[in-house]
Amino acid sequence: MKLSDVEFRAMNTWWRRWGQKNFELPLFQRIGMDIKGKDVLEIGCGSGFGGFLLNQLQPRSYVGLDAMEEQIEIAHRTYPQFQFMVQDATDLSQFPAASKDVIVIFGVLHHIPEWRKVIDEIARVLKPNGSLFLEEPRGVDIRLFDFFFRWGHPDSDFGLKRMETHLKSRGFQFDKRWTPLLTMYHIKGAF
Numbered sequence: 001m002k003l004s005d006v007e008f009r010a011m012n013t014w015w016r017r018w019g020q021k022n023f024e025l026p027l028f029q030r031i032g033m034d035i036k037g038k039d040v041l042e043i044g045c046g047s048g049f050g051g052f053l054l055n056q057l058q059p060r061s062y063v064g065l066d067a068m069e070e071q072i073e074i075a076h077r078t079y080p081q082f083q084f085m086v087q088d089a090t091d092l093s094q095f096p097a098a099s100k101d102v103i104v105i106f107g108v109l110h111h112i113p114e115w116r117k118v119i120d121e122i123a124r125v126l127k128p129n130g131s132l133f134l135e136e137p138r139g140v141d142i143r144l145f146d147f148f149f150r151w152g153h154p155d156s157d158f159g160l161k162r163m164e165t166h167l168k169s170r171g172f173q174f175d176k177r178w179t180p181l182l183t184m185y186h187i188k189g190a191f
């Protein structure tokens, strides 16, 4: 789903990029992110800054996708050297089964009412020994942001506990780190 104007502006600020570079990516690395020589897919890549950071870690290939044309337009303009595409994450049919070593999500599932479909697609596209690195806020924090800052998240039953239950039902196991704003997961297939 498209971001509200206020969240779109917030996602394209220096402080968003600062947090992703100095806080979120290092936390992913602390829980096992190592993408050197790997085939990487980023879901909900937004302005492409996550793709810029991930490409510095020397993956074999990188594709970033996002449902919002405006975000992909910024990503293409800012980082023409990397591959970005407009694509809804509930349909990853253009990626063959077991084709990606690593899938990365910086705070996206809580924007997708059909977030379970995205997890199901990830279970198909990830290689058997692959890793999903995912960060999401708690449901209560999403509601607080909407109350105080009018970010206008979509109506959804998304929540970390429900997400964990769905991940387990698809054969995933995970390690997680709680932080005040986001919970960081390293998720691996057990299939």
Ligand SMILES: C[S@@+](CC[C@H](N)C(=O)[O-])C[C@H]1O[C@@H](n2cnc3c(N)ncnc32)[C@H](O)[C@@H]1O
Residues within 6 Å of the ligand: 001, 002, 003, 011, 016, 020, 043, 044, 045, 046, 047, 050, 065, 066, 067, 068, 071, 087, 088, 089, 090, 105, 106, 107, 108, 111, 112
């Ligand atoms: C909170 S923003 C995060 C953007 C970026 N990952 C970041 O950390 O700055 C959520 C992103 O998910 C994208 N998005 C929302 N629904 C989507 C969907 N169904 N498929 C793919 N991307 C989607 C939005 O366009 C937006 O760029």
